[in-house]
Amino acid sequence: MATSPHLEWLPDGDLLSVPGWRGAGVRSGVKESGAPDLALFQADGPRPAAAVFTRNEIPAACVDLGRETLRRRAELRTLCVNSGNANAMTGARGRADARRIAELVEQHAGGPALAVSTGVIGVPLPMEKVERGIEAAAGALTSPCHELAEAILTTDTCRKTCAVEVELTPSDGPPQRFRVGGMAKGSGMIHPNMATMLAFVATDAPVEAPLLDALLRRATDVSFHEISVDGDTSTNDTVVLLGGPEGDDPIGEGDPRLPGLEAAVTAVMQRLARAIVLDGEGRSRLMELRVTGAADGESARRVAESVACSSLVKTALAGGDPNWGRIVAAAANAGVPLDGDRLSLELCGHRVFEAGAPTDYDQAAVAAGFAAEEVLAVLDLGQGNASARRWTTDLTTEYVRLNAEYTT
Amino acid sequence: MATSPHLEWLPDGDLLSVPGWRGAGVRSGVKESGAPDLALFQADGPRPAAAVFTRNEIPAACVDLGRETLRRRAELRTLCVNSGNANAMTGARGRADARRIAELVEQHAGGPALAVSTGVIGVPLPMEKVERGIEAAAGALTSPCHELAEAILTTDTCRKTCAVEVELTPSDGPPQRFRVGGMAKGSGMIHPNMATMLAFVATDAPVEAPLLDALLRRATDVSFHEISVDGDTSTNDTVVLLGGPEGDDPIGEGDPRLPGLEAAVTAVMQRLARAIVLDGEGRSRLMELRVTGAADGESARRVAESVACSSLVKTALAGGDPNWGRIVAAAANAGVPLDGDRLSLELCGHRVFEAGAPTDYDQAAVAAGFAAEEVLAVLDLGQGNASARRWTTDLTTEYVRLNAEYTT
Numbered sequence: 159m160a161t162s163p164h165l166e167w168l169p170d171g172d173l174l175s176v177p178g179w180r181g182a183g184v185r186s187g188v189k190e191s192g193a194p195d196l197a198l199f200q201a202d203g204p205r206p207a208a209a210v211f212t213r214n215e216i217p218a219a220c221v222d223l224g225r226e227t228l229r230r231r232a233e234l235r236t237l238c239v240n241s242g243n244a245n246a247m248t249g250a251r252g253r254a255d256a257r258r259i260a261e262l263v264e265q266h267a268g269g270p271a272l273a274v275s276t277g278v279i280g281v282p283l284p285m286e287k288v289e290r291g292i293e294a295a296a297g298a299l300t301s302p303c304h305e306l307a308e309a310i311l312t313t314d315t316c317r318k319t320c321a322v323e324v325e326l327t328p329s330d331g332p333p334q335r336f337r338v339g340g341m342a343k344g345s346g347m348i349h350p351n352m353a354t355m356l357a358f359v360a361t362d363a364p365v366e367a368p369l370l371d372a373l374l375r376r377a378t379d380v381s382f383h384e385i386s387v388d389g390d391t392s393t394n395d396t397v398v399l400l401g402g403p404e405g406d407d408p409i410g411e412g413d414p415r416l417p418g419l420e421a422a423v424t425a426v427m428q429r430l431a432r433a434i435v436l437d438g439e440g441r442s443r444l445m446e447l448r449v450t451g452a453a454d455g456e457s458a459r460r461v462a463e464s465v466a467c468s469s470l471v472k473t474a475l476a477g478g479d480p481n482w483g484r485i486v487a488a489a490a491n492a493g494v495p496l497d498g499d500r501l502s503l504e505l506c507g508h509r510v511f512e513a514g515a516p517t518d519y520d521q522a523a524v525a526a527g528f529a530a531e532e533v534l535a536v537l538d539l540g541q542g543n544a545s546a547r548r549w550t551t552d553l554t555t556e557y558v559r560l561n562a563e564y565t566t
Numbered sequence: 567m568a569t570s571p572h573l574e575w576l577p578d579g580d581l582l583s584v585p586g587w588r589g590a591g592v593r594s595g596v597k598e599s600g601a602p603d604l605a606l607f608q609a610d611g612p613r614p615a616a617a618v619f620t621r622n623e624i625p626a627a628c629v630d631l632g633r634e635t636l637r638r639r640a641e642l643r644t645l646c647v648n649s650g651n652a653n654a655m656t657g658a659r660g661r662a663d664a665r666r667i668a669e670l671v672e673q674h675a676g677g678p679a680l681a682v683s684t685g686v687i688g689v690p691l692p693m694e695k696v697e698r699g700i701e702a703a704a705g706a707l708t709s710p711c712h713e714l715a716e717a718i719l720t721t722d723t724c725r726k727t728c729a730v731e732v733e734l735t736p737s738d739g740p741p742q743r744f745r746v747g748g749m750a751k752g753s754g755m756i757h758p759n760m761a762t763m764l765a766f767v768a769t770d771a772p773v774e775a776p777l778l779d780a781l782l783r784r785a786t787d788v789s790f791h792e793i794s795v796d797g798d799t800s801t802n803d804t805v806v807l808l809g810g811p812e813g814d815d816p817i818g819e820g821d822p823r824l825p826g827l828e829a830a831v832t833a834v835m836q837r838l839a840r841a842i843v844l845d846g847e848g849r850s851r852l853m854e855l856r857v858t859g860a861a862d863g864e865s866a867r868r869v870a871e872s873v874a875c876s877s878l879v880k881t882a883l884a885g886g887d888p889n890w891g892r893i894v895a896a897a898a899n900a901g902v903p904l905d906g907d908r909l910s911l912e913l914c915g916h917r918v919f920e921a922g923a924p925t926d927y928d929q930a931a932v933a934a935g936f937a938a939e940e941v942l943a944v945l946d947l948g949q950g951n952a953s954a955r956r957w958t959t960d961l962t963t964e965y966v967r968l969n970a971e972y973t974t
Binding site for chain 1: 621622623624625654655656657658659660687688800801877878881882884885887890891894895897898899900901902903904906907909919921922923924960961962963965966967969970971
């Protein structure tokens with residue numbers, strides 16, 4: 159068995175902690191607040207790239223274009239994010255604008271380029287401002303750059319970045335040190351309806367392109383796919399993983415360096431995902447839900463999703479009320495066959511339900527555990543060996559206020 | 567073409583408006599408030615009966631028993647509802663208690679009997695109180711009885727009843743007058759986790775038993791299956807339809823009286839369903855959502871469900887904000903293939919989105935329409951001829967308060 163690699167977290171690390179990357183965050187004027195709203199970041203040469211996009215059936219123009227770009231060639235050098243306007247549900251004009259942005263980025267900063275938008279939907283992009291922003295950013299690339307991770311935010315209340323260093327030992331040669339760094343945005347939705355989640359993760363470790371894609375998908379499954387704030391999938395969600403220059407000794411399947419690299423990429427993506435949930439709109443508590451003993455992965459995920467999205471579970475969490483019946487009822491509402499007599503539930507380390515009925519549990523201890531900021535629920539379906547996990551926020555009056563009480 | 571029958575609504579009508587039925591609502595002491603909490607109602611003889619039960623995978627003991635009872639023989643004479651305790655997630659003891667209640671009802675009031683529970687879950691029933699309640703109710707059957715519909719309520723703020731009279735003309739004979747009356751409960755959830763919806767509808771029109779079942783399912787599809795308060799399906803949901811004594815001229819398939827009877831049953835069930843949504847917890851507005859132009863019924867229902875359950879749509883509704891992008895994004899999040907360019911959305915009679923982009927709509931008019939208590943949204947998918955409808959409440963701070971801020 160391989161021992162798990164030692165990961166060294168870098169203080170204030172972000173994507174630009176990875177050698178070869180520079181960035182800029184500028185004020186293009188799209189955000190009325192005047193905050194940084196255009197991020198440009200660039201490697202010193204083309205990098206193998208893989209991406210996961212939203213499953214929403216009516217994605218923003220940038221998502222369709224991004225898919226097309228990476229299908230043509232899994233390689234990127236420059237990435238651009240404009241925040242404040244998602245260029246979603248903007249029809250033919252939106253598609254033309256998305257293409258134009260990518261062209262402008264290639265023209266001013268060099269390609270291959272990927273451009274992503276986040277913010278208001280249904281409103282045409284103010285292209286003049288975006289163009290001036292791209293020009294300004296292309297002329298201001300530095301490393302480090304604090305404004306980079308700020309310029310991709312919308313309703314987020316804080317920057318979300320991290321970076322890690324890991325030592326990987328090839329089959330023949332001395333240990334090598336690599337970095338994995340990333341930044342993300344997401345917290346819920348903004349006026350009038352975005353719930354966009356964006357994440358960009360880079361490493362200087364050389365990885366073969368097909369493996370990069372597999373690595374991204376595996377790491378996404380146990381990070382960004384495990385979080386839920388309000389159950390809506392936005393039109394613009396995008397996660398990109400950028401590898402190091404392939405060089406003459408790239409990491410492929412079976413390479414002894416792969417487990418360590420995968421651990422580092424996964425750790426960075428999990429930390430970014432967790433930062434998004436922690437910054438979830440109106441959040442006062444969060445719940446880690448583990449569904450175990452499922453017949454198969456799909457069943458585990460459906461049950462976890464049903465519990466994590468239940469308004470009744472999320473309001474109980476807001477109230478700090480260890481209302482286990484709501485968790486079991488929501489699980490039983492997932493459309494997955496369940497046997498109540500074989501199912502068990504643990505809240506904050508205490509078995510509260512088994513054999514179809516509540517146990518004689520220590521109510522004071524469970525109440526105290528559930529009053530904490532972070533709550534653990536483990537639901538065992540008693541059917542098999544598959545499992546799933548979700549991090550979910552509570553549903554608070556503040557969440558409703560943020561999403562209901564603004565003027566259009 | 568048959569003209570639609572004239573339906574005459576009876577003032578203060580309820581299930582007991584149907585000839586042959588008596589009822590009683592008593593205080594058994596299960597509800598700590600001392601409100602009526604045990605309802606017993608009885609026909610003057612056995613009646614053909616059909617029922618639709620919750621799809622929740624861990625149903626309450628009364629649901630399993632009710633299914634068994636009606637599978638054995640589709641006939642009922644006495645029905646009993648105890649409120650304040652759902653006898654759900656109570657294991658082997660709960661199953662024994664459910665059987666015992668049905669036996670007590672048969673013993674004190676006569677069978678065949680169906681007993682239904684609603685209220686707190688995970689707490690054993692105080693059987694002595696229930697038994698005394700059944701005895702008292704069996705000795706107090708009258709018609710009319712105002713407390714009957716009150717005794718089935720939990721967090722509801724009002725009784726939900728109605729009755730209609732309809733004239734049906736057989737193929738050979740003079741017109742006959744029949745009644746359809748019913749009562750329902752449901753508004754959201756109660757401490758600690760019920761979202762139970764119960765409805766009982768009776769008619770004195772003679773109907774063959776298999777037809778009664780088909781009639782119930784068709785009417786449920788366009789009434790109780792079209793409403794959503796918080797997206798959770800409770801462990802105890804039950805809808806029962808009771809026919810008149812079969813006699814020597816029962817209504818079967820092809821009978822000219824059937825369309826009129828179906829219209830009356832559907833009207834009563836729709837009015838009861840609407841009463842549940844109107845009484846939805848914390849509700850300030852409601853939305854009627856029609857999904858049209860779907861490729862098939864299942865796609866229409868999935869899209870409707872995704873929109874009706876979206877926290878972002880429901881908070882926009884709470885804010886009175888005509889945030890059409892949230893509706894389109896939620897529709898596109900249903901897992902149903904959609905083409906944004908063929909989809910269109912009308913809010914309050916104004917086309918706001920088509921061909922993938924917002925129209926140049928009258929924003930003031932749409933804002934005014936959306937500020938009303940009731941809002942109509944019509945989403946056409948542009949793919950076929952199937953449709954679905956949902957009535958949904960808004961998600962308000964009051965809903966969160968009701969469900970989060972109580973003590974266990």
